[in-house]
Amino acid sequence: xxxxxxxxxxxQSAAGExxxxxxxxxEIAPRTFAAVTGPSGCGKSTLLNLLGGLxxxxxxxxxxxxxxxxxxxxxxxxxxxxxxxxxxxxxxNLLPSMTAVENxxxxxxxxxxxxxxxxxxxxEMLDLAGLTGRAHAFxxxxxxxxxxxxxxxxxxxxxxxxxxxxxxxxNLDSDNAARVLxxxxxxxxxxxxxxxxxxxxxxxxxxxHRQIPMIDGRLAA
Ligand SMILES: Nc1ncnc2c1ncn2[C@@H]1O[C@H](COP(=O)(O)OP(=O)(O)OP(=O)(O)O)[C@@H](O)[C@H]1O
Ligand SMILES: [Mg+2]
Numbered sequence: 001x002x003x004x005x006x007x008x009x010x011x012q013s014a015a016g017e018x019x020x021x022x023x024x025x026x027e028i029a030p031r032t033f034a035a036v037t038g039p040s041g042c043g044k045s046t047l048l049n050l051l052g053g054l055x056x057x058x059x060x061x062x063x064x065x066x067x068x069x070x071x072x073x074x075x076x077x078x079x080x081x082x083x084x085x086x087x088x089x090x091x092x093n094l095l096p097s098m099t100a101v102e103n104x105x106x107x108x109x110x111x112x113x114x115x116x117x118x119x120x121x122x123x124e125m126l127d128l129a130g131l132t133g134r135a136h137a138f139x140x141x142x143x144x145x146x147x148x149x150x151x152x153x154x155x156x157x158x159x160x161x162x163x164x165x166x167x168x169x170x171n172l173d174s175d176n177a178a179r180v181l182x183x184x185x186x187x188x189x190x191x192x193x194x195x196x197x198x199x200x201x202x203x204x205x206x207x208x209h210r211q212i213p214m215i216d217g218r219l220a221a
Contacts, residue, residue, distance in 0.1 A: 001027060001028070001029060001030060001063075001065065002026075002027065002028040002051065002063070002064050002065075002162070002194065002196075003026070003027050003061070003062070003063045003064075004024055004025055004026045004027075004050075004060065004061070004062050005025050005060055005061040005062075005063075006023050006024075006025055006059065006060040006061070007021055007023070007024045007025070007050065007057045007059070007060030007061070007062060007070075008021055008022055008023055008024070008057060008058050008059045008060055009021040009043070009046050009050065009055070009057050009058050010058045019217050020043045020046040020217055021043045021046055021047060021050075021057070021217050021218075022216070022217040022218050023060075023218070024043075024047070024060070024217075024218065024219060025219075026212070026219065028194060028196065028210070029194075030065075030161070030194055031188070031191045031193070031194055032188075032194055032195070032209055032210055033184065033185070033188035033194075033195040033197075033207070033208045033209045033210070034194075034195065034196045034197070034208055034209065034210045034211075034212050035197050035198075035199050035204060035205040035207075035208035035210070035211055035212065036048070036196065036197070036198045036199070036212045036213075036214060037198075037199060037200070037205050037211060037212070037213050037214070038213055038214035038215050038220065039215065042214045042215050042216055042217065043214055043216075043217045043218075044166070044198040044214060045166055045198060047198075047214070048164050048166050048196065048198055050062055050069070051064065051069075051162070051164060051196065052081065052085060052087060052164050053069050053072070053077040053080050053081055053085070054081075056069075056070060056071070057070050064080070064084070064162060065084065065161060065162075067080060067084075082111065082158075083158070083160070084160050084161050084162060085160050085162050085163075085164065086155030086156050086158070086160040086162070086163040086164070086193065087155055087163075087164050087165070088148070088151050088152055088155045088163065088164070088165035088166075088168050089151070089165075089166065089168075090166060090167040090168065090170045090171050091171055092139070092144070092147040092148050092150075092151045092171075093151060094139040094147055094150060094151060094154075095139075096138065096139050096140060097138075098138070098139075099135065099136045099137060099138055100126060100131060100134050100135050100136070100137055100138075100139075100142065100146075100150045100153075101119065101122050101123060101126060101135040101136065103139075103150060103151075103154055104122040104125055104126060104150060104153045104154045104157050105118040105119055105121070105122035105157065106154070107154065107157055107158050108121060108122070108157055108158060111158065121157060122153070122157060123135060125153035125154075125156060125157050126150070126153050128153065128156075128183075128186070128187075129149040129150065129152060129153040129183055130149065130179070130183070131146060131149055131150060131153065134146055134150075143176055144171060144172045144173070144176050145172055145173075145175070145176025145177070145179045145180055146176075148168060148169070148171075148172060148176070148180045149179065149180060149183050152165075152168070152180070152183055152184070152187070156187065156192060156193065159192075160193055161193055161194060162193060162194045162196070163187070163193045163194065163195045163196070164196050164197075165184075165195070165196070165197040165198070166197075166198045167198055167199060167200065168180055168184070168197055168199070168204075169181060169199065169201055169203075169204050170199075170200065170201075174203075177201065177203065177204070178203070181203065181204055181207050182207075184197065184207070185207050188209065195208075
């Protein structure tokens with residue numbers, strides 16, 4: 001379970017205080033597929049960064065599966081990100097000098113998994129993503145949608161309980177966006193992780209189980 005209780009995030013900027021989140025309280029049940037929507041600047045990325053342990057609230061409490069993120073120290077937050085969290089970025093962020101399967105297995109190798117096991121698991125994830133035939137392609141040989149599906153496979157390879165994605169289809173044409181969305185739907189329907197995505201796309205929001213519309217740093221009614 002994910003719980004935010006009276007969470008606020010105030011940025012100090014040259015122009016004064018920016019209230020990116022204002023008293024947000026929210027619960028998200030395990031294995032929900034949630035879409036955070038709303039106009040530019042309403043606080044979507046701020047919310048995701050807090051859930052990713054990349055930023056701290058100015059006030060309020062954030063708990064993910066019993067772990068308090070607000071006020072947690074760097075060691076705890078690093079362990080949280082490494083063990084429980086998968087993140088997908090708008091621009092895929094695959095390493096260009098590595099093939100798809102090498103990109104996907106990398107997190108496992110970095111955490112000390114044996115090469116053989118890592119490769120098997122990475123191939124399983126590429127299969128889930130419909131990329132078995134592209135395993136040995138380099139990113140520059142792949143379409144945007146293929147790269148993003150490989151990035152999703154990489155984000156899930158270590159079996160995180162929470163997958164965060166900020167505009168995962170924001171840089172894709174509609175065909176590729178649809179393929180990435182159907183992969184996310186498959187992940188949700190197999191209960192592999194809780195999914196929280198930020199999106200401007202009505203198609204993306206529509207495939208989620210739950211909409212979390214925001215406006216001006218608050219949850220919209
Ligand atoms: N590091 C920062 N310093 C100061 N202000 C910031 C910072 N990061 C975000 N903000 C401000 O906080 C508010 C919320 O930003 P956020 O990035 O969460 O919006 P968003 O909903 O993700 O927008 P977009 O759809 O454009 O990505 C905005 O007014 C933004 O300018
Ligand atoms: Mg944003």
